[in-house]
Amino acid sequence: MTKALILIGFMGAGKSTIGRLIAEKLQRNFIDTDELLQQRQGQTIAAIMEAKGMLGFREAEFDALQAAIQTGGVIATGGGIIDYEPSFQLLKTTAAQIVYLHGDFTQHLDRIMRDSQRPLLRTKSITEFVEMWDLRQSKYAVLANVTLSSFTKAPTDVLLEIEMWLKNPQTMNQSVSKQLELKKQIEQVQQELRMLQELPVNE
Numbered sequence: 001m002t003k004a005l006i007l008i009g010f011m012g013a014g015k016s017t018i019g020r021l022i023a024e025k026l027q028r029n030f031i032d033t034d035e036l037l038q039q040r041q042g043q044t045i046a047a048i049m050e051a052k053g054m055l056g057f058r059e060a061e062f063d064a065l066q067a068a069i070q071t072g073g074v075i076a077t078g079g080g081i082i083d084y085e086p087s088f089q090l091l092k093t094t095a096a097q098i099v100y101l102h103g104d105f106t107q108h109l110d111r112i113m114r115d116s117q118r119p120l121l122r123t124k125s126i127t128e129f130v131e132m133w134d135l136r137q138s139k140y141a142v143l144a145n146v147t148l149s150s151f152t153k154a155p156t157d158v159l160l161e162i163e164m165w166l167k168n169p170q171t172m173n174q175s176v177s178k179q180l181e182l183k184k185q186i187e188q189v190q191q192e193l194r195m196l197q198e199l200p201v202n203e
Contacts (some may be wrong), residue, residue, distance in 0.1 A: 004072045004096035005108030005166075008140055010133060011079035012109075013101040014150040014158070019076035026166075026170045027071030033081065037064040058084035069094055080132075080138040091143050097169065099162060100144035105133050145169065 005022065007015040016032050023030035034045060037060055041048050049057045061078060065087055068075045075096070080178045091098065111130065141147065146165050152157050 003161075004094070006077060006091065006094070006096045006098045007101055008077050008091070008098060008143060009079065009101040009150070010136060010140075012107075013079070013103065015076040015101055016153060017057050017102060018101065018150060018155050018158050018162075021155055023074040023163055026074070029070060029071065029072055029090075030076075031068040033061065033064045033068055034076075034078050036063055036068055038080075040064060040067075050146060058087065062087045064089070065090060068143045073175055079136070082143065084137060088139060088143075090126065097166070098143050098145050099165075100147040101150035101158070102137075102140070102147060103149060105130065107151040111160045120200065136192055160189045 005026075005028070007013075007019050009015055016034075017072060019032065020030050022028075031038070037048070041060055041064070043051065045057075048060060052060065052128060056079075061081060062084060065075075065077065067089070077091075082091065146162075146169075148158060148161050148165075
């Protein structure tokens with residue numbers, strides 16, 4: 001059975017967008033834990049938080065994560081899923097492969113501020129977001145099998161990096177980007193050679 005592939009990272013990292021691309025490319029099932037949680041509870045994230053409180057929400061989120069891992073495929077997780085210790089330990093002990101998508105704080109904040117659907121925007125100040133960011137970074141890093149930037153390149157390029165890493169999981173993070181750049185250079189040279197071959201030959 002193919003291992004699940006789990007995407008983690010702060011809110012706004014593009015986990016759902018990139019996760020769908022990977023799932024389609026690899027022909028795997030895609031699960032967004034936020035979407036699964038809402039389906040199972042029959043409520044929006046904001047409504048679940050209001051009805052159950054943060055602890056109740058995290059408990060329900062843990063159940064959704066557990067179900068997602070059991071189902072397998074490509075899994076996009078909520079940014080705060082690592083705040084709840086049982087969820088963190090589940091991710092730490094799973095056999096699944098974990099990709100940490102990251103950027104710097106200002107990049108994340110810019111995306112978050114443009115998304116009015118995020119419930120934490122209604123209750124958190126910028127200072128609290130910074131503190132949250134600082135606390136979560138080390139946890140993401142501990143869980144990750146590979147760490148990739150999802151802000152400095154197109155989602156399709158991140159997809160290519162993940163594909164290359166999946167083919168060689170022992171590849172170091174820095175080497176993935178270098179391999180992708182080399183692959184692009186080779187493709188460009190091959191394209192130029194094809195164009196030269198198509199030129200008419202003067203006798």
